[in-house]
Amino acid sequence: MKREILINGSQRETRVAILEDDRLVELLVDRPDHRRTVGDIYLGRVEAVLPGIQAAFVDIGQEKSAFLHASDLLEPDEDEEPDDEAEAEEEVEPAPPPATVEGGAAEEEGSADRRTGWRAGKDRRRRGRPNGGPGNGGGEVRQREISPRRAVPSIQDILKKGQTLPVQVTKEPIGTKGCRVTAQISLPGRFLVYMPYASKVGVSRKIESREQRAKLREMVSKLLPKDAGGVIVRTVAEGVTDEHFRREI
Numbered sequence: 212m213k214r215e216i217l218i219n220g221s222q223r224e225t226r227v228a229i230l231e232d233d234r235l236v237e238l239l240v241d242r243p244d245h246r247r248t249v250g251d252i253y254l255g256r257v258e259a260v261l262p263g264i265q266a267a268f269v270d271i272g273q274e275k276s277a278f279l280h281a282s283d284l285l286e287p288d289e290d291e292e293p294d295d296e297a298e299a300e301e302e303v304e305p306a307p308p309p310a311t312v313e314g315g316a317a318e319e320e321g322s323a324d325r326r327t328g329w330r331a332g333k334d335r336r337r338r339g340r341p342n343g344g345p346g347n348g349g350g351e352v353r354q355r356e357i358s359p360r361r362a363v364p365s366i367q368d369i370l371k372k373g374q375t376l377p378v379q380v381t382k383e384p385i386g387t388k389g390c391r392v393t394a395q396i397s398l399p400g401r402f403l404v405y406m407p408y409a410s411k412v413g414v415s416r417k418i419e420s421r422e423q424r425a426k427l428r429e430m431v432s433k434l435l436p437k438d439a440g441g442v443i444v445r446t447v448a449e450g451v452t453d454e455h456f457r458r459e460i
Contacts, residue, residue, distance in 0.1 A: 275389030409441025
């Protein structure tokens, strides 16, 4: 297969086109005045761990600290393909901490809100959800769907103040709020999404044929080196040969 990368630059924007056998397969446009951080990876430092909302605020060198929820520490569902358009996700906002939080902890949470711009949500944020959503003892956060069979870990058992960890931006800053980040790094390719901290080979749910899904999973599992992390086979990989996967891996 002949593969070409064409780059065209001007003062206003830079365009990159990827061609395979003279067919356009990907087009990237970068504009200096529209700098996006979604997908960027940082080595962050935990500024505050807030058990009341099961979240942490992480310093990644931006004006506002980033928001990391406990659910974003989990390895994603086996067949969950990350969305390329992360900003299409529903806005996520912390709910009020439980009334049982002691004075010192409550003061720390209030301080974190001022530093990051993330404020406590109101009950209307959870309207229509029994008991406010999946159990965090009343201090829930609206978050991406987590499989019922997997419990969200207690964030205070995983993260400590001052701890460093790599994170990836999943949502741009909005107004006075910092960005949202995840600890599950994902690097999308043409046919595969590489997840260095995962451990499984998954297949996009949009590929409906069970036979095709099983075939793709087996094909990629044989090519992926041991202890190399995990991957998710993307929807566009349906029907491709193992040679395509071999080149990408």
